[in-house]
Amino acid sequence: MKLRWVIVFLPVISVIAISIAVREHAARATAPQVTGKTTSLIKNINDRVPAPSNGAGDLAIPDTTLAINSATRMSQRVVHYEINAKYDASTHVVDASEVLTYHNLTGQALDHFPFHLYQNAFQPNSTFVREAKVADSHDTTYEEWDADDYGSEEIKSLIVVGQGDLTAQLQYIQPDDDNKDDKTVADVHLPKPIAPGEFVQFRIAFQTKFPETQARSGWKRDFVLGGQWFPKVGVWWHGAWNCHQYHATTEFFSDFGVYDVKLTLPPFEVVGASGIKVGEVSNADNTKTLTYHGDDIHDFAWTASPRYKVKEDVFQGQMGPVQMRILMQPAHWGQAERHAKILRESLEKFENWYGPYPYKTITLVDPEPASEAGGMEYPTFITGETSWWMPAGGYEPEVVVEHEFGHQYWYGMVATNEFEDAWMDEGINSYTEVKVLDSILGKNTSIMNLAGVTEGEREEQRLGYIRVADVDPIAEKAYDYYSFSSYGGITYGKTASVLLTLEGIIGEQTMQKAMRVYFMKYRFTHPTKEDFLRTIEEVSGRDLRWYFDHAIYGSQVMDYKVSKVESYPVNWYEQKRSVFQKDDNETLYRSSVWLERKEDFVMPVEVEIKFDNGEKVREHWDGVSRWTKFEYEKKAQVVSAEIDPEHQVHIDRNDFNNSYTVGANAKPARKLENYFMFVSQWISQALAWWAV
């Protein structure tokens, strides 16, 4: 065969070979079929849970400490969930029974209970999808969204012990908007109110169908992440039920308690879950049932995939050993130690700086690639984010793992209301993320340190903020932000930048102490924003309202500017020197430095003025007036002026104009010019190569 025919056939054969390979792999990727017929758990619910008693007087929340390194319970336990779930990997459907025991610690009688049904958010007319579609806030291309990809969560029956079957009483409510199609909250009225201090038990049969991963829940290929998958009761908070609909920008809020969960799945699945595993049995129908137990947690998530590779390690925590369980994708196995290392280091930093980690386990999941399951936190269970090619100086896995682990403190234990005060978990966590990653990976290199190109966490947070600086205040409900980018930039970026700036005001050590006091005081509770702010004021011993009013409650923007610098000889009228004449250092100069406050955020700032004889002068400006001027008469000229020379202010919208050098330094611009020239010349050459 002649060479040219070989060359012609080569691409054709290649395409065919690639097609075959792709089809084979795609075929393998379909979800494994469960052999045998799936048994309906709903039918058998009454066989599986304790028989209802006539009254609720013998009910209680277990006082177990199996899953924590503590001899006594750590939270005021309000709920006890006992869930028995069977997952069908071929349909992505969970059939389950749930027994919820609720302890009424509200101090008043409760005659109705709202439940979150989060998976109903993944339907075309839900509030979540309406908001997400408009805001383009998730990766889902809704135009290509099939009915098979929708999620659902249906309560098949609801029995209240001692009050009978109240399934018919259930009704969907929309506390946040008028969207009658939103079914993410269901409310049930009880014929007999639950008195203060009493217990009530709900026996629920439900079916959840997971969507193709949306908002860190659902399936992708043969992987599944079971997050927000069961009916969850709202939180009685400040004299009312707090049970918001699921929004595109919101996360969750729930009460602490005990979880006992049985998961029945195909035998080949590798499983990770919140809490600790307390049992595993193989079933006759070619399934296995895993039993998990969690103490002092407020949610339960799980994941399964037949392909996880598991790395286990132990961290010696301050309260006892912590079992680290890392589930990696096979193609990422080489990064397992990298994940373990950052998890260990994060545990160590958090314990040393903020307080002990009391749980016996932490499960880190490396989720299915190209799924929307990466970067999520659940109690004692987090998901990371990486890809098969991750160079050593690109720190995405470290950043994600550290961030999600940080949520074990700021969400997991200090369980703030993520619907209303998203900044208190995401923002405070972003601040501690900066602190932890800076200390581990370097201040200016904690995101990237690759081939001479660097980027630091604190600057990344600030950049996220300054793009949306004047849109929303921090103290805003998560679903009331102007846009998705505003939600992200303010909640994460502004909060981190505001707290870093606060560190400059009260001192780094004081700030760290305040954070520790806040954690220790409010762990296993639902603190408010004022609880946090008051703690900082108390620890620092300073009235910081002027700062909080602008930075937390206001949308004021900061932009200080060195607007002008001038030096001229005092006796300028007596002689005119040649430009070639050397300065004799005896000429007396009058120098002026003008500073300007261009925006409405008022804050005192330091200024450093440098003279050409090496002298430096520090000035303080209260920033109250719109501008100020500093004047000097010296035998030296000003060479530069810089606002905030210690770089403690992280909320200034424009850092370029915070300094001014009298002489132009063209080197940075020339460096960029060189890059620009190189790229444009190369593109020109490539274009001419192929087109002419």
Next chain:
Amino acid sequence: MREHQNLLSGGLSRVRHNKRYIFWFYVLNVALAWFGAGAFNNQVHQILDHSLLADRLVNGFDLSVLYEMFGRPEFGPTLASAAPAMHFAFLFLLLTALFLPGVLQGYASTYRLPREDFFRACGRNLWRFLRLMIVAGVVMAAVAAALLGIRSALLKAAEESTNELLPFSVSMATLLVIFLIMTALRIWFDLAQTDVVLSDQPAVGRSIGAGFRHTWRSLGRLLGSYVVSTIVAAIVLVAGLWAWMKLVPPASVFGAAVVSQLTLLLLLIPRFWQRGVAVTYYLQNMVEPIGVQSFTPVSVVAPAKEPLTATVTAPPETQAS
């Protein structure tokens, strides 16, 4: 294999004997890029020259400073600074088309082509080249669109796989296949261009036909030669970037400029090498033979010491046009 070497060495020899063309194209490349960078330069100087923050770009390269600069209102939309560079890149393409006939004529010449002849070839073939570019553009765009469509479908299927490396492997494999096919098309039109210039062919359709026939006939030789020169280009690019990153101190703007521009100068060579290969191939295989004329010995009336006889042999291949 020997034939490959002949094409490659023959092409390289033509490039070596006409180095000035590469130099002038490089000058053109730099000049146009300089004009194209004007808007960008003004913007960055305005923001960076008097700010101490900009120092973080000198000793190292702090990406956040760059992002903040792009976000400043005074920098304006990124497109505003990039658009002139794109326009000048397109102008470089047009000027390449204008001057290429002169280059091909020079490569075919056994002597240093006079400037007049160079520009005469350019002017004479300008319209022909534009027509060729249009045809080549249509053919290559259609083929590329079809190939990219197939690639996209394969990638979509690959993304369903549980093997995370499969999409990448498919991506690389399909890109390689697309590269080979597009290179074959480039060879076709390179030969057509060479034929148009060296045969002084006003009917570009005939040259396109000839180019196709010869590409088909000698696909292995030609494709091998083109792939080798492309690999050389890739090596030059990687080596240049490596030297830039490893050998040049971050603060040395001058050193970076020297290394980057040297890399760009060297990057021009492989494409001219391919042109040299096309001319060599043309002269070896596509040139129409000219009949050998025998001259009858002529008696010279004037006294001479020796009778004069003259025989004109076939002209050197480069005179075939």
